[in-house]
Amino acid sequence: MADRRRINGPPGSTMPPVFEDDAGQPEVKSGKGRDRAPTAIRKMFLKTGVTPSASGSAYLEFEKSNKSDVSGLKLSCTVHGPRSLPRSSPFSPHIVLSAHVKYAPFATKQRRGYLRDPSERDLGTHLETALRGAIIADRWPKSGVDIIISIIEGDQDREASKSQGDETWDMMNALSGCITVASAALADAGIDCVDTVAGGVAALVQDAGDDSTPRIVVDPIPSEHEKVLGACCIAYLPTRDEVTNLWFKGDLPASDAGLYTQLVENGIQASRNANRVLVECLGETTS
Amino acid sequence: MSRHRAVRNLDYDEVMDEFEENLEEEEENRLLMEQGVADVRDALGAEAAKVTKTQIEEALWHYYYDVDKSVTYLTTKFINPPQPKAPKPAAPKPTGKFIIPLQAMLPHELQDSLHWAEDNRDGLGGRASRLTGFRQDHVGFRVPGSSPSYPLPPVCLSTHFHDMPWGNIPKGRESILIPPVVPRCGLLGGSGAPPKMTKLQALAAARKKKAQEKTSEQEVEQTRTQMTGLSVSSTPTQKENTPLSGAFSKRLKTSSSTAQGRVPIIPTEPRSESEQSVEPITKEPEVVAEPVQVPPVKKAQPSAFAQTLFGGPTPTFTIQQDVVTLGLAPSVLEAFSKPSPDDIVLAAQAKAGKKPPAGQTKKSKLSTTNSVTSSVAELKIDDTPLPKSRNLNVLSEFEKSTQKKNASFVVVGHVDAGKSTMMGRLLLDLNVVDQRTVEKLRKEAHMIGKSSFALAWVLDQRTEERSRGVTIDIATNRFETDTTAFTILDAPGHRDFIPNMIAGASQADFAVLVVDASTGAFESGLKGQTKEHSLLIRSMGVSRIIVAVNKLDMVNWSQERFDEIKDQVSGFLSATGFQKKNIAFVPVSGLHGDNIVKRSENPAVAWYTGPTLIEELELSEPSARAMEKPLRINVAEVFRTQQSQVTVSGRVDAGSLQMGDAVLVQPATEKAFVKSLLVEDAPADWAVAGQSVVLHLSHIDPIHVRSGDIICDPNKPIPKEKTFNLKALAFDFLMPMQVDVHRGRLHAAGKITAMPALLDKVTGAVTKKNPRLVKPGQVARVRVELDDQVPLEAGQRVVLRSGGETIAAGLLE
């Protein structure tokens, strides 16, 4: 007899049905466009000290976009450490940082596996470099700190029947969130940093409509635009005016060299804004 | 040119001239000085009285007769000394990041020297200030009016300390040494003091504490709001926008403190954060064409998910709403409002399960005629089905079977008499073990220098036995001849292992006594375990004995030696109580295999025409089996197998059993069922007395069964006793004393409490009452009290030992 007491999901992945009449309305698409200012990032909610068992933890979520079906990114980060390295590991004069980023199996439209896939490992390395520049590493010789981020909900349009662009753009947003939340969790853990580091994304996008020229926006949601031409994710220390990690991706016209700098500038801008929320959140519990 | 010639050629006049020149310079300096002093006096005017001439001279000397400089110095130093607490001179805005208020830290006198150092920044001064650990730029004070470029004066350290006595430095002039700031590293060990907290850590700790305080408050608040939310109708409460006005200033404060977390040195005046983060656009590089107006970032309200996670302050949604937003048809909603079909089925099943099963009710009705207690015992709830019994009549089954008769014998004798070797040879010659195995053992034995023990290794399988060349515990093995299935019990000869030998002997029908015929060995054996073993097996009820006179190859198969041994041993055995017809002698060599299975081909043994050892074994009739009696199985070993958690091996002493039988384990008095059984290592349906069996038991916990226990018929269980009477043959002096009681594998501690009578050896009549002492060789009735209850029964044979010696053996009464 089959197991009747448990609700067994379908063995393979399934796609929710997309109904015809939705596509019949041509205005829907434009209504779904970006309504924020090009330099405005989405509102976010950040809270530290959410996991009592960890030395430091934080939870970050982005506000739902105006499109009701794009849910905001939700991240939770725990920091374990500084703790002494295992005996077997070689001597290290500074703290050994290890960052793990994992999508929850249900976080994205395409179900994720339980093991970390290459893209998640990629996020981990980017995050690690971003944080390494902020932590004062030589205060803890012979110790390690683990930063574990689980992406509870990805930044995806679940209703889009076809996958739009490719996943890299989503990864950019995820990384910037990861950097911000990890920074908050590090501060919560009381690990000395030179500054709070926050992530910001800027992208060169092409909007729907024939006449539109590409423009630069921060904190892009890929499904709000016709096409994302290029994006960069930046980890930035505002007081030091230093960039600890820079990730650039896309095809930009080679003619306009200033475009790159502009993208970076806007990314830094976005990061500054995120940093304000971060600092405000950190100040919240002390004052 | 060598040194002495150089001295010889030295022009004294020239040297004198030089000296003269110096004197002239001196003169010049004096004049300059006088002139300078006058000038300084003039410049100071009325204030000149405040300074002495020496002070002026010194100043001039330092400033290389520069009048202006000296005047400034003297003015600041002596005439208008700056107050230590005076406000800082308006220093130019430092270019470096950290301002070190050195003035506040250093005593007055030291500051002066620093002033001086500052003035001479190009020379020694630069070095001196670097020595203090800070870059010149960072030293945030200047002497007003001093010109930055100035010719280097002759360096004279004495001015630093011009009024400083040697030793006895006044308190006020001592410098304050500030220890360098060591990074906080708890892991490096070192001082036992708790590590200093950095600002960020202090902040984190404060945040944690605060958060904890808050949560307790919040919990109360939260529950209250949630309660109201529950009671009120489902209209969603309006989201409140938290006022953000105050948050901004707050942010500034924390931001700066976080940023400075990296600076563990003395904090400076807080750098205004607003410069950096409020108007960041002005500082942006030129690339951005038009400064973008940054919209103020507002913190978002937690989503429904976050609210459930942290218990947000205002639950702005209700579950009902959430369902509606899913946009499901009301019919679907309705469908889930009722219990699911599965729930209904499960509920029904649960209800049905409460009814007592029909079979049990019937049984209990029937059992009203029987005693109530037995019926209750039968109603034991157990899921596993009872093993099926085939209800055979085991005895008639046994009669019908054309099985070979089976017999077990124990091999006893003094240590190293060659018992194990002989049995190894027997098994090898009967092809129970093959030549290859023996060759392998021989190689292994050779490796540890014990090649003569190769055959013994067939039975001695424990590593310790092999390395020591001594049998430690009973080894069981089986072989078959045409007529009989034999079980070998190879006993250890060493006196330390007598308890194991007793366990083996208790399972035997008859015995093979191995005697070492080599010179001296026989004699020592007769005094030792040859004697003890034969006494023991006799008192264990073994009546037939085969004496194998071993190692005759070492005495060239001398018939004289054989006869001598035969005489001595038979005399001794008859004295022990063996009947003449039950004693047989075989001259053998275990190592070489003469007269074991094959008759010896050695011409030296031609004198012997009697049966070989195997023939003698076949001639022996097994003792009568007590098959009609109630079941008794002596548990030799308990282990766990795949078939059952509780698998026991042992010998059926009396009675019979079959698959599915219920049995009782004593002394635990636990019932068990025979799931399946093996007889002589082969699966069987039944077993009778005399057979070695392996039982797979069910419905019993392993803790209830131990080796030495007795498995018996639940209807006629073996009683548990704490005291018993024994008709004992004494091997040693007996008196009321502590003894160990051995019966098969079981041994229990106890003591002789009384000795009611001495008995006649043959008739058993009482010869003397209450003897004070029982001498060796006498038979007496003794009373033994045990520490624990032990399953014992009349007719059983037990051995009493004390201090590693067998002191008596006898029959329970």
Ligand SMILES: Nc1nc2c(ncn2[C@@H]2O[C@H](COP(=O)(O)OP(=O)(O)OP(=O)(O)O)[C@@H](O)[C@H]2O)c(=O)[nH]1
């Ligand atoms: N020459 C000769 N040596 C023998 C003979 N039988 C046994 N031995 C040797 O006697 C030694 C002891 O043999 P074991 O079989 O271990 O003696 P055991 O009686 O089993 O000894 P325990 O079990 O310790 O009491 C070995 O070195 C054997 O090689 C024999 O017939 N002739």
Ligand SMILES: [Mg+2]
């Ligand atoms: Mg042996």
